Amino acid sequence: MRKLLTFSLPFLALSTAAQAGPYITIGSEPDRAPNRSIYVADFDLITRSLDGGGDPSTMANAAMQSANPIDFIEAKTIYKINVYQVMENGGPIEKGGSTNFIQYFLAFKCRDRLVNIEEATAYDRAGRTQKSSMTEWMPVPDNWVAQAYKIACKAPEWEKAMATARQMATNFEQGKKSKKQPTDPFAPLQMQMVGSYAAITDMIDQIWGRYWPDAKQPEYENTMSPAELEKYKAQKIAELEAQSKKLGQMASDIENDLKMQDSMDRASDVAGRRFVQELQGMAGRSEEEVVATFGVPNTLNVNGNVRQLDWYWSEQTQEQVPITVDVIGGCSHGVCGAKIGETTEYQWQTVQVNCRRTLYFREGGTQPGYRLFDFRAGCD
Structure with missing residues (x-):
């Protein structure tokens, strides 16, 4: 125990x-x-x-x-x-x-x-x-x-x-x-x-x-012999130099975290309100966390250090559609209900749209593994 x-x-x-x-x-x-x-x-x-x-x-x-x-x-x-x-x-x-x-x-x-x-x-x-x-x-x-x-x-x-x-x-x-x-x-x-x-x-x-x-x-x-001791010292100096480089990498990792957030913010500027809301605060999330939210993706592609997950679906939505209608006049010279022109009215109709959510993941932040850094989403 x-x-x-x-x-x-x-x-x-x-x-x-x-x-x-x-x-x-x-x-x-x-x-x-x-x-x-x-x-x-x-x-x-x-x-x-x-x-x-x-x-x-x-x-x-x-x-x-x-x-x-x-x-x-x-x-x-x-x-x-x-x-x-x-x-x-x-x-x-x-x-x-x-x-x-x-x-x-x-x-x-x-x-x-x-x-x-x-x-x-x-x-x-x-x-x-x-x-x-x-x-x-x-x-x-x-x-x-x-x-x-x-x-x-x-x-x-x-x-x-x-x-x-x-x-x-x-x-x-x-x-x-x-x-x-x-x-x-x-x-x-x-x-x-x-x-x-x-x-x-x-x-x-x-x-x-x-x-x-x-x-x-x-x-x-x-x-250690004197020669071995000198070799050991040189090795430790090299390790310290490597660790110093690692500190620089840590700073780079933090910068990458900030870039991930910046990429997500810029993507949000052009995405619809609905997709902005559902991806709010998800910059830097792991693939596992994202899949737990949106379900299993339809496709997975790997391009170098970037992994791309795609979701596709169709849904119905309400849209205002322009409709041309006749303008009917009153009675004139014994004729009633005559067309005297046309106008445009907007009516709500149910239409089907195709939607796509594409999320991009890469390594290189302060957390291990692939993390969400960019997205594209919309319906047409």
């Missing part, structure tokens, strides 16, 4: 480092000291890909030949996340010391609630490793893996908590004080914010300091 962690949230834990990923505790093992361990999810490494890869156009064609294209794509989508098991006194690894932490690469088939462990790498305090894996798919067990499933597959359940946590970090950095005692926004999800750190060792230090204050963390070993 999963053991839930008691809550302790110093403001500093939410402070965001320049090149950092947010870490969240998602569970622990019930073992007592000195054999405790805690599972920590890396929210900065959540990805998704199509099962088996392949050409997107081929996949799109196969999807359209299925009974439900969106279900077909979802069934083929693999969601991945990193989870670290920080260990107080882990068992020894092969040709190494006791385990410091284990890094799990988890893959999920969200719709079917299946998981496999693509790789599990145990690290000792000298950086020596031992790898294992489990290639078979299995049902998601009700433990820390279920929490990881929630993160990878149920983004709407934690997005609000993450936004609140980031705002708390921003307020702290800007010196803004809250009148209320801060609470962890992840607590209702049975998770806890650890903080944002550039290095795994910094995150591990935080785990030891916060959850195991009664224990002393062992020192890290240095088994």
Whole structure:
């Protein structure tokens, strides 16, 4: 059974480092000291890909030949996340010391609630490793893996908590004080914010300091030669540079979010009131959310990084139609009811119109996956 962690949230834990990923505790093992361990999810490494890869156009064609294209794509989508098991006194690894932490690469088939462990790498305090894996798919067990499933597959359940946590970090950095005692926004999800750190060792230090204050963390070993140490330093510098580029990508993602909203606003300017109302506030929504609103589309097309979903239908509507009518005069010289001219009147008639709603999705915003950024809609 999963053991839930008691809550302790110093403001500093939410402070965001320049090149950092947010870490969240998602569970622990019930073992007592000195054999405790805690599972920590890396929210900065959540990805998704199509099962088996392949050409997107081929996949799109196969999807359209299925009974439900969106279900077909979802069934083929693999969601991945990193989870670290920080260990107080882990068992020894092969040709190494006791385990410091284990890094799990988890893959999920969200719709079917299946998981496999693509790789599990145990690290000792000298950086020596031992790898294992489990290639078979299995049902998601009700433990820390279920929490990881929630993160990878149920983004709407934690997005609000993450936004609140980031705002708390921003307020702290800007010196803004809250009148209320801060609470962890992840607590209702049975998770806890650890903080944002550039290095795994910094995150591990935080785990030891916060959850195991009664224990002393062992020192890290240095088994590198001077040449290896220089190579290691160069590698870390390269990683920092890559992380700096990632920050630029984050800024670009935010800009893409704004562009999505701008595209939707411009499309709204030329669409009918009815379509503007039904698409109000939907910029940035996922394909799954849109299909839940409008139903399964009639066609799905893929063009590069853009996915196009089309809905077609016919409906009846009331229109005012011009009708030419005769103008009848009175009686003149013994003749009555004679036509003296014509005029135009407008009458309501029921007509059938053909309608189309085309929605465009692309990747590249602050949220993973394809998101709604443009549309065309109307009836004729």
